[in-house]
Amino acid sequence: MTNGPGRPERWATLRNVLPDLLTAIPEQQDEDVTERIGFVWEILVGEKLAGHTRITRVTEKTLFVQVDGPEWLAPLKALDTRILEGLNRSLRTSCFTRIHYDIRPETQPPSSNKRKPKRMRHTQLPEANPTLPVDVGSLDRIADPALKETLTGLAHKFRFVALALACVVGLSNCATIGDTVPGFDIEIAEGTPDFEDSYAVRHISKLNEQNPGRYRDPRAYYHFMMDLKYEREGDFDMAAHHYAKVVEHEPGKEDFITHLMVLYLRIGKLDEALQLGQRGLRTFPDNVRMHTIVGDILTSRGRHAEALEHYRKVSELDPKSPRAFLMAGTALRFLKEYEASREWFHNVSVIDPANTLGFFYYGRSLLDTGDLPAAEEKLKKSVSLRPSMIEARQALAITLEKQEKYQEAITQYRILKKLDPANTVVADRYDTLNEAWDPVTETLTSGTQPLPELPLAEPDIHRMIGAIFYQQVMYLEAIDEFRLVLAQGEDKEVRFTIARIYEVLGRPDKAVQEIEAYRAQKDEPDTVEVLLKLARLYGLDGSMSQSVDLLGLAVNRDPHNHRLFHALTLAYMSLNRNEEALQTIDRAIALNNSHDAYYFEKGALLERMGKYEEAIANMNKALEINPNHSNAHNFIGYMYASRNIKLDRALYHLEQALSIQPRNGYFLDSLGWIYYKKGEPEKALTHIKKALIYTEPDPVLYDHLGDIYFSLENIEEARKAWKTSLVLTRQRLNNAAGEIPDLDRLESKIRNAEELLHTP
Known part of the structure; x- marks a missing residue:
């Protein structure tokens, strides 16, 4: 990640x-x-x-x-x-x-492989000596590549790291039962080992007896490295678990306490973060980050007066921090001290002239106190900095309307309708003003009744900050802000946004946890939207049976939705439940017979079931609906070539496919295979070599390459290609995705080539 x-x-x-x-x-x-x-x-x-x-x-x-x-x-x-x-x-x-x-020679392990370190008894571990130069070979005992990279990088900058290596290697060799920590090849007992009797802990204890306080507890180093591993993988729950151990073994480190607070906030453990911060501030009363996090958590719980004291302290410690002034101003707004809050927001606009939230809240405060021209100026500035900010634009529309600048207000309401189509209040306001506005006299038509004042809700500051972070692709900071929103109550939009972030970070399992947490806290039945999102996430996480169950529920909720049947078909196909898949794709086609993708999926499914003529018929139906369906063209052409029939027709379909996607490696492979079947191996070789550039290593492609070389009597190159195909095929045996060659046939081809090469 x-x-x-x-x-x-x-x-x-x-x-x-x-x-x-x-x-x-x-x-x-x-x-x-x-x-x-x-x-x-x-x-x-x-x-x-x-x-x-x-x-x-x-x-x-x-x-x-x-x-x-x-x-x-x-x-x-x-x-x-x-x-x-x-x-x-x-x-x-x-x-x-x-x-x-x-x-790479076959006897040498691949670059990405991990070697399992040899287990040693504690008495076998070499004595660590801080004055000895680094033995780079000792790094080989670290199995995790990222950890090894970290220590190797340190070795380039420090001449003596034997002590650190003794800590890490010593701790890794002392834990010998239980589960294996992924990526580390370290077996640990259930929970987290304390390593009380490990060589490293005992050795450092002896050293500290001679030089009190000189060396730190090696367990802190171990848990610190484990935290790095889990943070890198996006597993912040495990990261927080290990970092709590770091703080336990090194309780006096200010930065450690602060970082653990951030991790607790990120996983929604706000009670733990608050308690840790309050304890930490007794020892480190001038820590800006601790004050900020404590203030944010207090704000999320409605304890604005207490939060204000922390923000005031941050503003004293860091007078150039716009966030401190912004949060202090919002706290004062909740305390209904609008005049005082205005000064804090003014400071935000001075410290950070590009801070859209500073100008928004400054304008809101001016609007609340009746200074309409000044409010208009600040709100226009906020909108110019972030045009998609609904809260600022709505406040601006109301400010313009109060000044009877109706034409400008109508323009803002029109934009708001596009930004927030579900907001019926805004839509009704736009319709009413637009109908009453006379462009000739530039006034509202006579007889127009005074419009009731639109309510302007107090927005959630953390939601807005989180949305800005999200748009700026600062995902972890966005999660931190959204956790503070969820502390005030379950919120579907926020929960789903966090799930999307975890999906982007490559952790569909964490995304699933977020959606499941939402499901657990609501009373009403799941909507089709929720079921679909969750089914897709389970699929990304490799739990296709869960996806099938959820899609089945979605189909029962909306039995006339052809897209649901299509999704269920794909899920069934991933589990090789072909008969069920055929039934559901037929249901999708019955509901919508003008969708080319459905006929394509049915054709692919029928080909998998060995019903080739029906498969081609469905592919042709897809092409009738969409003549530019490149995958359907490729499918038909490759099926003809594989069966060695209608090769001219196959060539036509591949030329059509490549005219649409000229750099598709799989299409180029199909075209090469057609030329091979037509007895034109030179042309076939040209296209297969192009295919190698545009695709990842594929066993079928290399099998074809070997066949083509063999037909050109280049036996050595054919053998090499088949051996490569054999390796790739074996790699995919346990996780076959798509077509793979037959192992026995490949091995037979290789043996035949080797016999020919050794024949005088």
Whole structure:
């Protein structure tokens, strides 16, 4: 997962803890060139390819790269020019002109593999000595790649890290029962081990007897690294669990307490965050972050007078913090001290002239006190900074209407109708004013009854801040604000937004938890919308049986919705429940027979069931509805080619498909396969090589490549392609997605090629 906006905060904490864990160590001045190139390499080729490559050597003009297998060569070579240009530009040089690729030997573990560390008794662990230089080989005992990367990076900057390694390796070797921690290859007992009798804890205790207070508890370091792991994975519940242990073992560290408060806030444990903050402020009364979080939690609970004291303190400690002034002003508004709040909002606009919320609340305060021209000015500024902000635009419309600037007010109401179509009050106001407005006299028509004053609700400040963070892709900060909104009561929109954030962060399981939490707290039956969202999230999390159950409920709620039957069909197909899938797709077609996708899905399903003629008939029906359905063209062409019939017709369909998607690797593979079947292997090879550039390594594609090379009597290249296909096929056996070659046939082809190669 991408760490996102929270990353700087966590690594700042890492930098703070290391000086306490390690003795003062001189830094190494010369940065390793290969390390810098490796950093640029990962950016240029992307995470997927970088995970299967390793830079082994650098010469004056050549970069030597080891790859995990031949299947990765084609996509890498296709990027050679861009990589070289990017390297030279990033490193401010022009020396690199060539990249040399080597295939990883089969005896060497792949770049992304994790090696399980050898278990040792405590008495077998080497004695840690803080004065010994780092043995880089000892890093191999750390199984988690990210943890190893962190420590390796530290090793480049610190000459002596044996003590830290002893802590981590020692702790990892002392826990030998229970479950395995994912990514660490460390078995732990149920719950969290305390490592009381571990080698590292006993060793550091002895050292501290000689030099009291010099070395920190190694358990804190272990839990700190575990927190980093779980935060990186987006599992903030486990991260908070481990960070609580860090604070337990290092209770006097200000930054640790603050970060644990943030984690508690992020997972909705506001009671724990509040108690921790109140205790922390007794020891660290000038900590701005603690005051802010405590104030925010108190605000969410309606304790505005108490919250105000914390915001006042923050404004004294950090007079350039617009948030402190903004939150203090909102607290005063709830206390109905409008004149006082106006001054705080004025300060926000001075400190941060681009703060849309500052101008909004400043304008609201002026509107409340009757200063309409000034309120109009501030609200217009707020709208100009964030045109989609409904609250500011509605306040502006009311301000204009009160000044009898009806034409401008009508314009604002018209925009509000588009921004918030469900708001019937705004729609009615627009209709009434628009009908009464006379553009000739630029007044309301005579006889128009005075309109009742529109109520202007007090918006939730945390909801608005969270919405701004969300739009700015600052997802973790948005979650923090939305938790404060949920503290005031269940909110469907906020809960679903948090679920969307977790989905974006690659944690559909956490997204499921959010929707399930909403379901658990409401009394009314689930709507179809909720069931659909939850079914999709369960599907993303690999729980397709749950998706099927939820979609079944949705179908029962709305039996005339063809889209629900289509979704249920796809769920059944993912579970290979083909007969049920056929029944539901027929129901979808019965409800809507003009949807090309339904005929395509039915055709794919029939092909899977071996009913080829019916499959092609449905694909042709999809093309009747949508002649540009490229996947249907490809499907028909590939089916004809696979059965070695109607090859000219197959060629026509693939040409149509590629005219729509010219860079689709699977279409290029199909086209190559058709030429192979037509007895034109040279053309086939050209298109298959293009396909290699535009797709990830695919076993069927390499199987086809081997067949084509074999027909061209290039036995060695055919054997290589088939061996690559064999490796990829074995990788997909337990998680087959789509077509895969037959293992026995592949092995037979390879044996045949090897016999031919060894025949004199």
